[in-house]
Amino acid sequence: MKFKWPVLSVLFVIATVLAGCDNRLLVLDPKGPQAATQAKDIMLSIGIMSFIVIAVFALLAFMLTKYRASKQPKDYEPPHIEGNAIVEAICVGIPILIVAYLSFVSVQSNYKVEARPEGYGDKEPLVVYASSSNWKWHFSYPEEGIETVNYLYIPTDRPLEFKLYSYGPITSFWIPQLGGQKYAMSDMVTTLHLAADEPGEYMGRNANFSGKGFAENTFDVTAMPQDEFDDWVKEVKKTAKPLTEEKFNDLLEPGHLGKSTYTGTHLDFSPAPEGHHHGSSDESGKSNEHSEHDSMDDMHSEHESMQH
Amino acid sequence: MDFFDRFAIPHASPAIYASMVAIVLTSVAIVAGLTYFKKWGYLWREWLTTVDHKRIGIMYLLSALLMLFRGGVDAIMMRAQLAAPESKLLDAQHYNEIFTTHGVVMILFMAMPFIIGFMNFVVPLQIGARDVAFPRLNAISFWLFFMGAMLFNISFVVGGSPDAGWTSYFPLAGNEFSESVGTNYYMIAIQIAGIGTLMTGINFMTTILKMRAPGMTLMKMPMFTWSSLITNAIIVFAFPVLTVLLAMGTMDRLFGTQFFTTENGGMDMLWANFFWVWGHPEVYILILPAFGIYSQVISTFARRNLYGYKSMVWSMVIISLLSFLVWVHHFFTMGQGALANSIFSITTMAIAVPTGVKIFNWLLTLWKGKIVITTPMLYSMLFIPLFTIGGVTGVMLGMSAADYQYHNTMFLVAHFHMVIIPGVVFAMLAGLTFYWPKMFGFMLNERIGKLTAWIIAISTLVAFMPMFFTGLDGQARRMYTYSEATGFGPLNMISFVGALGLAAGFVLLVYNVYYSTRYASRDISADPWDARTLEWATHTPVPSYNFAVEPQVSSEEPLWDAKKNGHELFKGEYKEIHMPNNSGVPFIMSSIFFVWGFSFVFSLWIPLILATIGIFACMTHRSFEKDHGHHISVKEIEETEEKLRGA
Ligand code: HEM
Ligand SMILES: [Cu+2]
Numbered sequence: 036m037k038f039k040w041p042v043l044s045v046l047f048v049i050a051t052v053l054a055g056c057d058n059r060l061l062v063l064d065p066k067g068p069q070a071a072t073q074a075k076d077i078m079l080s081i082g083i084m085s086f087i088v089i090a091v092f093a094l095l096a097f098m099l100t101k102y103r104a105s106k107q108p109k110d111y112e113p114p115h116i117e118g119n120a121i122v123e124a125i126c127v128g129i130p131i132l133i134v135a136y137l138s139f140v141s142v143q144s145n146y147k148v149e150a151r152p153e154g155y156g157d158k159e160p161l162v163v164y165a166s167s168s169n170w171k172w173h174f175s176y177p178e179e180g181i182e183t184v185n186y187l188y189i190p191t192d193r194p195l196e197f198k199l200y201s202y203g204p205i206t207s208f209w210i211p212q213l214g215g216q217k218y219a220m221s222d223m224v225t226t227l228h229l230a231a232d233e234p235g236e237y238m239g240r241n242a243n244f245s246g247k248g249f250a251e252n253t254f255d256v257t258a259m260p261q262d263e264f265d266d267w268v269k270e271v272k273k274t275a276k277p278l279t280e281e282k283f284n285d286l287l288e289p290g291h292l293g294k295s296t297y298t299g300t301h302l303d304f305s306p307a308p309e310g311h312h313h314g315s316s317d318e319s320g321k322s323n324e325h326s327e328h329d330s331m332d333d334m335h336s337e338h339e340s341m342q343h
Numbered sequence: 344m345d346f347f348d349r350f351a352i353p354h355a356s357p358a359i360y361a362s363m364v365a366i367v368l369t370s371v372a373i374v375a376g377l378t379y380f381k382k383w384g385y386l387w388r389e390w391l392t393t394v395d396h397k398r399i400g401i402m403y404l405l406s407a408l409l410m411l412f413r414g415g416v417d418a419i420m421m422r423a424q425l426a427a428p429e430s431k432l433l434d435a436q437h438y439n440e441i442f443t444t445h446g447v448v449m450i451l452f453m454a455m456p457f458i459i460g461f462m463n464f465v466v467p468l469q470i471g472a473r474d475v476a477f478p479r480l481n482a483i484s485f486w487l488f489f490m491g492a493m494l495f496n497i498s499f500v501v502g503g504s505p506d507a508g509w510t511s512y513f514p515l516a517g518n519e520f521s522e523s524v525g526t527n528y529y530m531i532a533i534q535i536a537g538i539g540t541l542m543t544g545i546n547f548m549t550t551i552l553k554m555r556a557p558g559m560t561l562m563k564m565p566m567f568t569w570s571s572l573i574t575n576a577i578i579v580f581a582f583p584v585l586t587v588l589l590a591m592g593t594m595d596r597l598f599g600t601q602f603f604t605t606e607n608g609g610m611d612m613l614w615a616n617f618f619w620v621w622g623h624p625e626v627y628i629l630i631l632p633a634f635g636i637y638s639q640v641i642s643t644f645a646r647r648n649l650y651g652y653k654s655m656v657w658s659m660v661i662i663s664l665l666s667f668l669v670w671v672h673h674f675f676t677m678g679q680g681a682l683a684n685s686i687f688s689i690t691t692m693a694i695a696v697p698t699g700v701k702i703f704n705w706l707l708t709l710w711k712g713k714i715v716i717t718t719p720m721l722y723s724m725l726f727i728p729l730f731t732i733g734g735v736t737g738v739m740l741g742m743s744a745a746d747y748q749y750h751n752t753m754f755l756v757a758h759f760h761m762v763i764i765p766g767v768v769f770a771m772l773a774g775l776t777f778y779w780p781k782m783f784g785f786m787l788n789e790r791i792g793k794l795t796a797w798i799i800a801i802s803t804l805v806a807f808m809p810m811f812f813t814g815l816d817g818q819a820r821r822m823y824t825y826s827e828a829t830g831f832g833p834l835n836m837i838s839f840v841g842a843l844g845l846a847a848g849f850v851l852l853v854y855n856v857y858y859s860t861r862y863a864s865r866d867i868s869a870d871p872w873d874a875r876t877l878e879w880a881t882h883t884p885v886p887s888y889n890f891a892v893e894p895q896v897s898s899e900e901p902l903w904d905a906k907k908n909g910h911e912l913f914k915g916e917y918k919e920i921h922m923p924n925n926s927g928v929p930f931i932m933s934s935i936f937f938v939w940g941f942s943f944v945f946s947l948w949i950p951l952i953l954a955t956i957g958i959f960a961c962m963t964h965r966s967f968e969k970d971h972g973h974h975i976s977v978k979e980i981e982e983t984e985e986k987l988r989g990a
Contacts, residue, residue, distance in 0.1 A: 060815040062748045076745040077815075084735035091702060091731045098709035099724065102645070103716075113712045118651035118704075126654075126703040130696045137692055137742060142685040144744035149681040169520075199678075204515035205611060207676060207751055211817045215747020217676045220612065221514065221605040225678030242751040244508055244821040246520055247435045 061211040061238070066258070067231045068152040069214030076144050083133060148214065151194045152230045160194035160228075163187070164300070164307055167219050167241060168202035169289040170248030175300035179268045182278050182301060184286060186255045186294045190264040191234050197227040200307050202287055207243035210256050216242045224309045231258035251291055271296050280304045349945055353503045353523050354436050363500045392925040394478035396463045397885055399485045401782060403460030404775065406489055410453040413496065415849055417445035419842055422806070426839035428827040438823035439506040440525065444499065446509025450625070451533060452492040454763070457771040458632040459488075459543055462571045464778060466547060468878035468885065469565050471556030471894040476549035478923040484539040484546065486933030491536025494940045498528040502945065505529040508821065510622070511592070513603030513614045518596055527944040530593040535940050537585050544578030547571055556877070558896035562656070565876045565899060566642075566649055570635025573659045574628050577666065581624035588617040597946060612677060619670035627666040629763070631659055633770030634701060637723050640773050641705050643874045644720035645712030648900060651704040658697035665694045675743040676750050684743040691741035698734060702727065717872070718792035722773035725800040726765045733761030736811070751821075754814025760807045765800075772796070772852070780871050784884050785863040791855040799848035806841025809834035875903035880912055882987040888920045888975055891984050917984075920975040932961035 063078070065071040100106075151160055164175040165187075175182045189195055199208050199219035208227060209216035217227040231237075241252040259267070276282075278297035283305065286292065352359055377383050390398060420441055424433045433441065463481070467474055475481050498504045505525035507516035516526045551572045555564065564572070592614070594600040601609040642649040649655065671679065671687035705727060716724070736758040740746050749755055772795075780786045810818075813834050818825065825831050870879040880902045881890050892913040894901060904910035939954035941947075 060812060061817040062815045070748075073745050073748045076742050077739065077748065080739045080742055080745065084739060087699075087735055088728075088731055091706070092728055094706045095709075095724070095727050098706055098712075099714065102709055102712045102714050104646075104713045107713055111713055113645065113647040115648050116650060116707075116711065117648075118654060122707065123651055123654050123700070126700050127696060130699040134689075134692045134695055134738075137738065138689045141688045141692070141742045141744060142681075144742070145681040145685045145688065148744045148747065149684075203605070204520055205512055205615075209751075209819075211748065215676070215744070216750060217678060217747065218674070220677075222610060222612075223678070238817060240817075240819065242819045244439075244512075244515070244751075246506075246515055247439065250435065250822040250824050 065212060065214075066233050066235060066237065067213040067229055068154065069148050069229055070212055072144050072147050073215055076140060079140065080137060083137070087133070149228070151196070151228050155192060155194050155230065158193045160196040161190060162196045162198065163189075164198045164200075164302060165208055165219065166200050166202060166301075166307070167206040167208070167245075167252070168287045169204070169246060170241070170252040171286065171292050172208075172239075172241070172252075172254045173286065173301065174254075175302050176268075177300055177302055179272075180299060181268060181271045181275070182297045182299065184292055184295045185253075186257070187239060188264060188267055189231055189256065189258050190261040191231045191258050193230065193261060195229045195231070197229065198307060198309075199225045199227060204245040205243055206241040206245050206252070208239070209242040210237050210239040212237045213256070218243065222308055224307050234259050248289070248291055255294075272298055349524070350501050352500065354434075356437065359500060366500060387927070388925070391930045392482075392927045394474070394482045394923050394925055394929075395887060396467050396475050396478065396481060397782070399481055400460045400462075400464030402485060403456040403463060403488075406492065407453050407457040407460060407771070410448050410456070410492060411849070414445050414448040414453050415846060417441045417448065419846055421445065422835075422839040422842035424823065425825075425835045427836065428825055428829070428832045430824060433823065435823045436506065439508075439821070440499065440504040442821055443505050443508050443511075443525075443529075444495075447495065447505070447529065447533070448492075449763075450509065450629070451536060452488075452495065454629045454767050454771075455536075455540060456488060456492075457767070458574070458629060459484075459540070461567075461632060461636065461771070461774050461778070462543075462547055462574075464782065465878055466551065466568055466571050467554070468781075468881065468889060469568050469876055470551065470554060470559060471877050471890060471896065472550065472554040473889050473920065474923065475546050476554060477546050479926055479929060480542055480546050482926065482929035483933065484543040486929050487539030487542075487936060488536045490933045490937040490940070491532045491534070491539065494535065494937055494944075495528055495532035498525060498532075502528070510618060511614075512618075513592070513595070513611045514605050514609075516592070516596075516614075517604055519604070524944050527593070527596060530589050530596065531940045531943045534586065534589045534593070535936050537582055537589070540578060541582040541586065544575040544582065547575040548579060551575075556894045556896050556901075559901075562653070563896060563899045566638035566652070566655060567632070567635035569656055570631045570638070570659060573663050574631045577624050577628050577631075577663050580667070581621050581628065584617060585621040588614070588621065591617075593943075597943075615674055615677070616670065619673040620667070623670045623673065624663075624666045626759075626763075627662060629767045631662070633767045634659070636770045636774040636777070637705065637726060639874075639876065640719045640723050640777055641708050643777075643872055644715045644717055644723075645709050646715070646873075647708055647712040648875075648903075649704070650707040650710070651700075652899060654700055655704055658700045661697045662694060665690060665697075669694065672741060672743070672746070674750075675746045688741055688743040692738055695734065695738050695741075702731065702734075716793075717776075718787070718789055718796060719773040719777040719872075721793050721796045722769045722776075725796060726769045726773075729765035729769075729800060729803060730762060733758060733763075733765060737762065749814065751819055752814035753810040753818045753820055756820050757807045757810035757814060760810075761803070764803050764807075769796075769799070772799070777872065778878075780867055781878060781883055781885065784867070785859060785865050786867060786871060787855050787859045788863065791851060791858060795848050795851040795855060798844055798851065802841045802844025802848060804841070805844060806838050809837045809841075870902070875900040877901055877912075880905070882984075884987075886983050886987060888922060888980070891917055891920075891980050917977045917980045919977060920980065921972055922975060923972045924970055926970070928961055928965060932958060935961065 063074050065074045162177060164177065166173045172185055173182060174187050197208060199217055201219040201221050203221065206219045207216040208219055213229045213231055217225050219225065235258055237256040237258065239254045239256045241249065245252065275296045275298050278299045278301060283301045377386060390402065393399065420433065421438065424430050424438055503523035503525045505528055507521050507526055511526065511529055514520060551568060591602045595602050595604060601607040603609050603611050603614045638649055638655065669687060669691045671683060672691045675684050740749050740755065740758060776787050776792055813831050818831050867883065869881065869883045877894055880894060892915055894912045895914055897910060898904055901910065901912060905912045935954050935957040939951060939958060942951035942954055
């Protein structure tokens with residue numbers, strides 16, 4: 036019965052791992068409606084798929100124990116079997132039913148994650164422009180007229196609408212506990228709908244490989260009630276320096292930076308590639324000028340790290 | 344000196360210098376050995392100029408094993424780097440180069456030659472043919488592949504390796520963000536190898552459609568031949584996309600076009616689309632021949648005919664069509680909206696249906712069988728459960744909304760390794776063990792073979808199962824390091840142990856070859872596994888003309904019929920056999936292609952022009968050459984057959 040081994044080792048690995056991490060894998064610990072939809076789909080598909088895995092393992096174990104040559108008379112001649120319409124219809128039918136059901140769920144969820152999350156009354160979404168540059172994130176709050184680098188403050192219980200684009204390679208904006216990722220590209224703006232239900236600190240990062248500084252291309256997300264968020268905005272407006280075009284070009288240079296905060300947004304002088312398509316670009320050349328730099332470490336010290 | 348600066352490695356390390364020295368020493372040793380043992384003539388006559396499909400097949404397999412070693416070393420370095428948080432073994436740049444070359448080498452220079460090697464060795468024998476339709480073209484295919492692979496492999500000692508991932512997405516892969524010549528190597532080396540593959544596709548489609556033994560109708564072809572036919576059809580439709588894509592990428596990098604740049608109307612999304620329009624069919628190009636091998640092996644060792652032959656064929660046809668309709672699942676997160684994602688989500692999950700049919704058919708082939716567990720069968724029986732895990736996680740990834748969470752994470756990495764390793768690599772090892780006696784006239788040791796299979800299977804689970812969990816915990820792929828606070832450490836350490844296990848499995852495989860070469864009995868029959876199809880009906884070693892008399896076929900298991908039902912395979916007299924001549928031109932032309940590619944990578948325009956002229960000269964030579972092949976006389980056939988029967 037050595038064929039039980041694959042089964043046993045799978046179970047063993049799963050058991051150790053689950054015991055080790057207390058079931059709190061980020062993606063399965065959602066803090067917002069979109070992540071919850073996704074976690075639900077994931078758990079559902081794991082359930083259905085385990086059924087298939089178990090069925091296949093069981094059938095295999097059965098065949099291997101029952102029809103081993105060692106268990107059969109020496110003169111046993113296996114029959115010639117062509118195939119059987121009913122058996123084959125079952126082999127096609129059951130997978131079709133499963134796939135049809137999953138497709139149904141998948142389509143529904145697609146429309147959910149691609150729309151403003153429901154259940155927040157008629158609250159207007161907060162629009163944040165999130166743009167990446169090698170290897171930083173810039174968050175512009177056009178309504179509030181402020182901008183942050185490498186950290187994101189958001190109000191809870193309010194839909195969030197992220198407008199994503201990139202000054203450089205394709206990146207992917209991802210806050211696992213609030214919802215799945217979406218690409219940020221240089222020639223168009225993509226929209227990601229999220230919302231946070233609970234105040235807290237979340238991990239955010241670029242998930243799409245974008246070169247040397249990719250691993251550290253992360254940002255901190257803090258979700259807080261609306262009034263605290265409003266206080267923070269006021270505070271920023273009082274204390275932070277304005278974001279000038281010159282300053283912004285500095286920020287775009289390749290490297291890593293700490294967090295910083297500004298009044299005003301770069302959208303005024305370097306608008307997002309919205310509406311017009313791929314290329315007829317107003318910021319052409321900008322990223323070119325700076326491609327010489329590769330010492331990331333000096334960059335840290337060069338820029339004042341204006342913590343909020 | 345400026346001229347030579349370009350060949351320097353932009354960020355060399357002791358490991359790279361050590362490799363340079365090792366490469367030089369090995370080359371010197373090979374040249375010295377060949378000279379000392381006076382083997383140059385043998386090498387040239389028997390291998391470099393051969394057009395025999397069996398020898399070309401064996402050269403493909405050897406190259407694949409060599410590249411498995413190279414890709415495996417890359418893999419071990421990556422897993423070692425990730426085994427502990429904030430490890431300093433590799434820096435970001437090295438890690439990026441290593442995972443890029445790992446991906447390219449494993450997919451294009453390991454898995455592809457492995458399957459094409461088996462097609463070469465097995466298909467003509469299995470359909471009772473004397474060779475492929477265009478034997479000399481076949482030699483060109485091999486040598487182009489080989490030169491492409493070698494060109495790619497020297498990148499890490501001359502000029503620097505590509506570092507934008509095996510997917511090489513623009514604009515990251517453009518001049519602006521990838522300044523070294525690494526990505527030029529990617530564009531040109533894959534181009535050269537890819538042209539070879541495209542020619543293989545045409546060659547084998549023609550061979551299978553036109554050269555089957557009398558009586559072998561399409562629906563009587565053995566399953567491996569069916570899988571090869573379908574695979575080659577996919578190659579013929581998918582590879583031109585790659586050819587065009589790489590040409591566009593080359594022009595962007597070297598001639599200042601703007602197909603994929605961030606400015607002047609360039610469109611980065613175009614690269615991603617084109618890449619996966621080729622890339623997804625490519626993964627089925629790899630898996631279908633593997634399925635073919637499993638079908639042969641399982642039916643042989645269940646001692647039964649394959650269950651549901653017709654549904655096996657139809658499921659492959661459907662898979663091949665669907666494989667062209669799912670490419671968007673590689674970037675559900677690009678912002679194309681709910682409708683497009685829904686359509687591609689459904690087509691993607693639909694592929695699970697024909698794949699499921701195949702799994703059930705294999706299980707039903709075991710039913711009422713008389714199962715003997717040999718090494719090839721053991722691989723097949725380990726394949727079924729492991730591949731099922733890989734397959735069902737594929738369905739999970741096909742749920743597009745959920746994929747926003749899996750995409751670009753270790754979950755994805757776990758998925759594709761759980762399909763590629765049990766699916767393709769196990770099949771190749773099963774096939775290697777299965778066909779070894781036909782190729783070399785002795786069997787690999789069964790005890791070592793089975794131990795290897797178990798070690799590889801268990802290590803695969805240990806290496807890749809943890810990644811499903813770290814992926815769901817937020818570990819993105821292609822990160823060269825992570826902080827302690829993430830908590831990814833322990834699981835990555837387990838993966839590293841698994842990777843070491845896989846390496847141990849590889850060492851054991853090589854040891855088995857050594858051990859069996861020394862100790863295995865040379866006294867084996869032409870059909871040592873008691874198999875069912877034509878490749879086992881001829882002698883071992885297989886004579887150059889394969890079959891002295893053309894075999895007659897009346898079912899999909901002609902040899903089995905001959906053994907059990909008194910079917911007469913070889914009717915008639917010996918007749919003179921017409922065979923193609925050897926030729927040095929494929930090797931020479933492909934070597935010029937190497938120079939051409941190298942010049943292209945470094946923008947050395949004068950050598951490039953000279954090499955281009957050389958390539959055209961080779962083709963012109965072929966056009967005016969009068970080569971009608973040679974004839975093997977009846978007397979020679981009689982002598983050969985006599986000797987082989989006696990042996
Ligand atoms: C020794 C066993 C192997 C180990 C330990 C291993 C490990 C890895 C690792 C660590 C990565 C990169 C993860 C990251 O992006 O950070 C990777 C990527 C990859 N592997 Fe493997 N691998 C193995 C065998 C294979 C085989 C046999 C194949 C193909 C036939 C393969 C194909 C790939 C591909 C295509 C990628 C993606 C490369 C990219 O995204 O640029 N691997 N593997
Ligand atoms: Cu795919």
